[in-house]
Amino acid sequence: MNAVNKNELIGRKASAYAPASTGNVSVGFDLLGAALVRIDQQPLGDTVHVEFSQQDEMINSGEFAHVCPTDKMQNLAWIAYVLFRSKLSNSDEYPAVKMELVKSLPVGSGLGSSACSVVASLTALNRLFELPYTDQALLTLMGEVEAGASGDLHYDNVAPSYFGGLQLMSPHESAPVINLPNPDSWYWVVAFPGFSLPTKEAREVLPKQVDKSVAIYNAQYLSAFVAYLYQGEQTLAAKTIKDVIAEPYRADLIAGFKSSKQHLLEQGALAVGISGAGPTLFALTSDLAQAEKYKNYLEQNYIQQEENQANKGFVHICQCAIQGAKDIELSN
Ligand SMILES: Nc1ncnc2c1ncn2[C@@H]1O[C@H](COP(=O)(O)OP(=O)(O)O)[C@@H](O)[C@H]1O
Ligand SMILES: N[C@@H](CCOP(=O)(O)O)C(=O)O
Secondary structure (H helix, E strand, O other): OOHHHHHHOOOOEEEEEEEOEEEOOOOOOOOEEEEEEEOOOOOOEEEEEEEEEOOOEEEEEOOOHHHOOOOHHHOHHHHHHHHHHHOOOOHHHOOEEEEEEEOOOOOOOOOOHHHHHHHHHHHHHHHHOOOOOOHHHHHHHHHHHHHHHHOOOOOOOHHHHHHOOEEEEOOOOOOOEEEEOOOOOOEEEEEEOOOOOOHHHHHHOOOOOOOHHHHHHHHHHHHHHHHHHHOOOHHHHHHOOOOOOOHHHHHHHOOOHHHHHHHHHHOOOOEEEEOOOOOOEEEEEOOHHHHHHHHHHHHHHOOOOOOOOOOOOEEEEEEEOOOOHHHOOOOO
């Protein structure tokens, strides 16, 4: 491409919205994740707008812009862009990029906030550059950037945020994710208490090895969960959600988690667990009226009410989002 054509690209725009996700879903540590959509259809995720421009530029906007690093080289959305570009064989043929990250999720929340920025950024860029990367290549880039933030490679946030649905990571590189049947009868009540728990920190408390009995329980719960979903037994599947790997070590890091979990299970919740690495709690029910009750309870009892918090807590009723960033089209 010659210089004139390069200039002609200036002003071309693309955008992407990446939904929040809940990693692990308790029963599949680092292997299972669900994309989330609020039932009131309000956004719960990040949006990225990109545009070919004369010079590189990055701006943060949105409700949680204040929690984003101001130095663009520290911002995962921009780090993703640098990696995206570094692996393009014809990178020199394209102009600079102006990026706006509309940050709608708190950081260190357990809702895949870092993944949202990475997925929205790479999806928007792939559109802007006219799809140089396949889904699989893009997923690999997403995993690489996410690993830089959390300390370990795990796809359980980026995969659902990009593809939507309830995604199980496959051991086969050629088909890295399995889209499980969508548990459409479930309402996910997600409560972010208003304080952050960095994923890196929540991974450091986990033991490096697990007992044989724990490995067997984990295999039993996860395999039964998947089998029930394929049998259409969504309630049984939800009741099979149990975390024997991370929750025993992380629960004490999250003020109010144990008491809220006990209360919600007594009220009939199908499952209650830590969303991702926490501190967000999720509770499942197939009854919307119950979901509203859990929401009220969590607003009163799980959300931290202190003044001067950097983040405000929130509780939302969600469902598993069918669409991820890949299929959500935004008008610029
Ligand atoms: N755009 C971004 N969105 C979220 N986190 C970001 C972003 N850019 C840089 N970061 C940094 O990456 C780290 C993400 O923390 P992490 O606990 O993994 O978040 P989460 O669990 O919410 O995904 C934080 O140190 C945060 O400051
Ligand atoms: N599998 C990861 C999930 C981290 O999710 P996040 O939303 O807290 O970043 C883990 O449990 O560490």
